[in-house]
Amino acid sequence: MKPILFTFRRCPYAIRARLAVKVSGVEVEMHEVSLRNKPQAMLDLSPKGTVPVLALADGAVLEQSLDIMQWALAHSDPEQWLSTDPDTMRQAQELIAQNDGVFKGFLDRYKYPERFPEYPATHYRAQGEAVLAQLDGHIAARGFLNGNKRSLADMAIFPFVRQFVAVDAEWFYASRYQSLAGWLDGLLASPLFQSVMQK
Ligand SMILES: N[C@@H](CCC(=O)N[C@@H](CS)C(=O)NCC(=O)O)C(=O)O
Incomplete structure (x- = not known):
């Protein structure tokens, strides 16, 4: 079975x-x-x-x-998404923990601001943007989040960045996060992603 x-x-x-x-x-x-x-x-x-x-x-x-x-x-x-280098794996785990923790919180608020009426959506976007800026910096320096090829952190995190971007794609693609935009576009266009999204 x-x-x-x-x-x-x-x-x-x-x-x-x-x-x-x-x-x-x-x-x-x-x-x-x-x-x-x-x-x-x-x-x-x-x-x-x-x-x-x-x-x-x-x-x-x-x-x-x-x-x-x-x-x-x-x-x-x-594709060796898992690294044998403990420092690389620790960094991947930190990035993923940040994504699943604070970034997911900002994403939910940005996506559904009516459920969090204390602030407008742009407030929550600015909070998420701080994380986007950090990811953009890693990608600008290394090519991917955790090295020079896609690995665990990229694959665990980009589905969430995809959702964040989808709220206002025009804003994102006009932003200064061009390394992040290129990274996201590459992963979205990949045969691997396409294959897991087939209906
Ligand atoms: N920590 C869980 C979170 C999974 C999760 O929250 N999935 C959402 C959908 S994206 C869900 O099933 N929510 C329950 C619901 O909407 O009823 C994991 O990593 O698998």
């Missing part, structure tokens, strides 16, 4: 999991779910009710996108 990946096409956490699964070549069965009507089979395996969830043949369940990435790359990591 193949592992089952419960996923939602547009979810950035699910996208990062699908990217790692795809690059690894591990075969899984994809189950696209409706977040409004989550399948009972998924909730039985993972009551917290978020995607992605990976159900393995031995009964183990992975309920965090980063764990699914690690699981897939442990099977096969043909």
